[in-house]
Amino acid sequence: MIYLDNAATSWPKPDGVIKAMERALLGFSSNPGRGVHKGALGAERIVSHTRELLAQLFNIQDPSRIVFAANATHALNQAIQGSLKPGDQVITTTMEHNSVWRPLKYLERKGVELKAVRCDEFGQISPAEIERNIQSNTSLIVTTHASNVTGTVQPVKEIGKIARKHGITYLLDASQTAGVLPIDVVELNVDLMAFPGHKGLLGPQGTGGLYIRAGAELEPLIQGGTGGNSELEFQPEILPGKYESGTLNTVGIAGLGAAVEYLLAQDQAEIMQKETYLCESLIKGVSEIDKVKIYGPPDRKGMAPVVSINLAGVESNEVGYILDRAFQIAVRSGLHCAPQAHATIGTSEQGTVRFSPSSFNSEQDVLSAITALKEIAREF
C-alpha cells in the first residue's frame, strides 16, 4: 500500500509513538490531576511534557495556554462558539473546512453576522478584502492556514496584523499545517489556534488542541470535573483546566508527545523541502496527462503538501477507488468536508482526487501514482 492521504491522517507514525502509548497504558494508566498517587502524577507529567513540547514547536511562552481537545474540530468549536455572541460579526473565507463553516452557519442562525470573503480560483484570500469587511461589531476573524483541498497557504501573517491593528481576535485553523509548516504564534499575531494531533504532528487520532493567547477570553463549551478546584460549583478560571473537563486522552497525549519530540529533532526545512519536491514531481508527472486538471496556485512555493487533481469527465471517487483497488494507492477523493472551497475552485460536483504525501513517502511512491493515473486516464 502506498499511502498518500496524510492530510486526512498521517501514516506511518514515528516509532516512538506506539511505544509511548504502550508505556502510558501499561504503566501510568491513571488520571492527571485526579490523585496524589504515583500513577496519577505520572499521567500528569506525560500531559505536561507534551504541552511543553507543543509550546516549544509553536513558540508559545506559557504552555498552560494550550488546552487539549479530542481533535481540531472540538478545538475550533470551543474557539468559535466560546467567543461569538448574537450581534457579533465574524469574518471568514470561502476556503474553510466544515469544522469552521458549520459552527459559523449554526451561529448565524442564532444571530451572529457571518461574512465569508471570497477566495480566488486558486483558493487565495486577499488580506485587503478581509480588512475592507471589518465593522464595528467584528469580533472574530477565522481563516484556515492552508486549504485541505488545494494546499493553498493563506497570508496569515498579514491577516494577523490586520486583526491585531483593529483589536479583533484572530483564530487560525492549523489543521493542515501544524507540524508541516513552521508556526510561530507570536510572529503570526494569532490569538487562537486549533490544531489536530493526528495529521502533520504525527500523533494518534483523538488528540489535538487549542492555543489561547493570554487575555483572550472564551466561554468553556464543556463543563465538568477538572481535578483541581473540585469544590467549585462553576468551571474554575485557571487554564488549562477551565477547558479540559473530564479525563484527558492521556494515552493519546503520550503518543503525541513522542511524535512532537520526533518532529523537534528533525530539520523542519529539510522535511518541507522533501514534501514540496514530492508534490512538484507529482504535478510535473500528471501534467503530461491530457485530461488532467490541477487545482491550486501555479506557484507552489511555501504551500502545504496537498495536490488536488481531476481527470476530465471522471468522478473523483471513481479514480480514488481504482487507485486503491487496482494500484494499492490510498488517496482521498470526493468532497473534502469543505463545500465552500469546492465551490470556490469549481469542483462542487466532481470533488477532487487529493494526494497528500508526508516525508515518509519516497519519490518512487509518487512515480507509481503518476503511472497509475496515466493508466486510468487511458481507460476513460
Add this chain to the structure above:
Amino acid sequence: MIYLDNAATSWPKPDGVIKAMERALLGFSSNPGRGVHKGALGAERIVSHTRELLAQLFNIQDPSRIVFAANATHALNQAIQGSLKPGDQVITTTMEHNSVWRPLKYLERKGVELKAVRCDEFGQISPAEIERNIQSNTSLIVTTHASNVTGTVQPVKEIGKIARKHGITYLLDASQTAGVLPIDVVELNVDLMAFPGHKGLLGPQGTGGLYIRAGAELEPLIQGGTGGNSELEFQPEILPGKYESGTLNTVGIAGLGAAVEYLLAQDQAEIMQKETYLCESLIKGVSEIDKVKIYGPPDRKGMAPVVSINLAGVESNEVGYILDRAFQIAVRSGLHCAPQAHATIGTSEQGTVRFSPSSFNSEQDVLSAITALKEIAREF
C-alpha cells in the same frame, strides 16, 4: 504498587487492549468515513465493531444510537446542554459528579430551573421525591447510576419508570457502572446514557460515549465534518455522524472494543461477586479500626465497588499520600469532583479516602490495604 483507584481509571487493562490499539495505529491508521481506500474502511470497521459490542453489552438494538465521545463528561454535556433550554426544569440529585452538576449550574444561569433532590446520609435518593418535584416544565431527569464517592446505587429502574410515565427524558450517568453492573437500557427505561470507556469498560482514556434512544432529540454541541453529507452547510441529521464531528479516536476505540470483547466473554455475575467480596472484606477489616468512619449504605448488596472511609481527625489527602509513599497503595483521596455529594454525606471539609478495586485485584491487595490503614491509624 497495589492499584485500588479503578473508579478513576481502571488498571490494568485486558491484554487485548494495547494489541488492538497497536494494530489500529500501525495498520489502519486513517479516518473512518473519510475515504474509500482500505485504510479508511478498516478504521470504519473498527469503530462499527466497537459500537456493536457496546450495543450488545447495554441491550441497545440499533448501534448507531451510540455516539462516541472523548469521555463521559463530554457525553454528559452533549446530553444536558443539547436537551435543556431556558424555561425548562431539570431534576437531579445531590449525589452528582461535577460533570453533571457544573453543566446544570451553568444552564441555571441561563434560565434553566434546577431542582436537586436531596439524598439521605448514605447517598440514596427516593424515587417518590423525584416524582413529587415534577412540574409541567420538567424536561429532563438526570441521575448518576452509582455514586463515585460512596458507591451507592440509585433506584434507577424506578426513576426510569417515573420519567417514562410523565414523558420526561431520563439521562443516566453510568460513569461508575458501565462494565461493572449489568445495564439494560430497555429495562431501565433510559433515554440517554453517558459512559466512560476507561473505567469499568476497561478501555483506554479518551474514549466514552452517549446512548441516545430513538426519538430523543438533541442539539449537537459540536459542529463540523462528519465524513458523510459533506456538501451540507449544517450538521447532518443522521446518527451517529450528527454527534461525532471531527476525526474520532480510532485507536482508542479499537482498544475499547477489545476491552468490551473481553468483558462480554467473562461471567459478569462472577466479576461482580468478586468485587463485592473485595469491598466487603475491606469494610470488615477497617471496621476494626477505632478511628474509622465508613460512608455509604450499611447493606452493600448491588453496590458499585467503591468504598469511602476516613480516619477521624486526619486529612483524607494525608492518608492517601501515606498509602502511596509508604505502602505503595494507590487510592483516591480528597474531594472526588462531587462537592454536593460530599455535602450530602458530611465530608465537604475532609473529603474521603476512596478504595475502588477491580476484578484484577486479589484478596491480598485488600489485606495489605487494611494492614496499612491500621498502621496509619496508630500513628495519629
